Amino acid sequence: MPNDRLRDAMLRKGLTPTAIAEHVGVDPKTVERWITQGRAPYPRYRHAIAALVRESESYLWPNAMPQERANRVAESEVVQVYPRRAAVPDDLWRxxxxxxxxxIGILVYAGLFLPEQQPQLVATLKAKAAAGIQVEILLGDPDSPEVAQRGAEEGIGDAMGGKVRNVLAFYQRLRDVQGVTVHFHRTTLYNSIFRFDDEMLVNSHVFGFPAAHTPVMHLRRLAGGDLFGTYTDSFDRVWETSVPVWKPVVAG
Structure with missing residues (x-):
């Protein structure tokens, strides 16, 4: 059976079988067999290819990695666990x-703490976008029942919707910045996700506790793991159902 996942990953990165072959040191026909016949490369080649195409080994070759090793790799993706978000060092955020x-991807209901604790956040995001970096910010729709429910669960009632509107006052300066997109979502979030290339902070949501008082995992993506990829997929799925906060300006 052809390995369509590997083929697709190569196409998205603009890589040919010859380029892959040169990178890992094999014959191009061998790479063709990995694609067309679904043969699994040796582990050293799987690792190199996964790193090159920025996908996990378990995604590209789901049956090739023993479960025990996959578990060990997933553990290695966890850099640090903080007992509460307030314990995450400011210099790590910076x-x-x-x-x-x-x-850069931010998935929250409000996340008001971030621009409040990082006064240069908006200016930095503008500079990053100007340099060609993709910036995606997902905020809870302040009028949605999901935001209201989260406010009730945290014990702050309608204040959650107000926090979303407050954070928009910060992000308003990003409204017309090319490369920055700010969307509303109506999703029940089990985690807030903050992604920065191949590192991520995942802030769990716990019933009855504000997010500042709940655990945070610092993850770093590894080619052989799929823990980081799980949260990336979750972010992308919320993005697919979201809508822009500001309607595009139509020239008259």
Missing amino acids: RLISQAQER
Whole structure:
């Protein structure tokens, strides 16, 4: 059976079988067999290819990696676990934001703490977008029942919708910035997700506790793991159902 996942990953990165072959040191016909016949490369080749196309080994070759090793790799993707969001060092936030080179993604209900604690956030995001970095911000629709429910669960009632509107006052400066998109979502979030290239902070949501008081995982993507990819997929699925906060301006 052809390996369509590998083929698609190569196409998205603009890579040919010859380019893959040169990168890992095999004959191009061998790469063709990996694609057309679904043969699994040796582990050293799988690791190199997965890193090159920025996909996990478990995604490209779901049956090739023993479960025990897959579990160990997933554990290695966890850099640090913080007991509460307030324990995440400010310099970690600054490093992740400042060093991002390809993509910044923020998925929250409000996330008001971020621009409040990082006064240069909006200016940095504008500069990142100007440098060609994709910036995606997903906020809860303040008029949605999901935002109201989360406010009730945190014990702050209608204040959650107000926090969303407050954070928009910060992000208003990004309204006409090319490369920055701000959307509303109406999703029940089980985690807030903050992605910076191949690193991520995942803030769990716990019933009865504000997000500042709940655990955060610092993840770093590894070619052989799929824990990071799980949260990336979750972010992308919310994005697919979201709508722009501001309607595009139509010239008269």
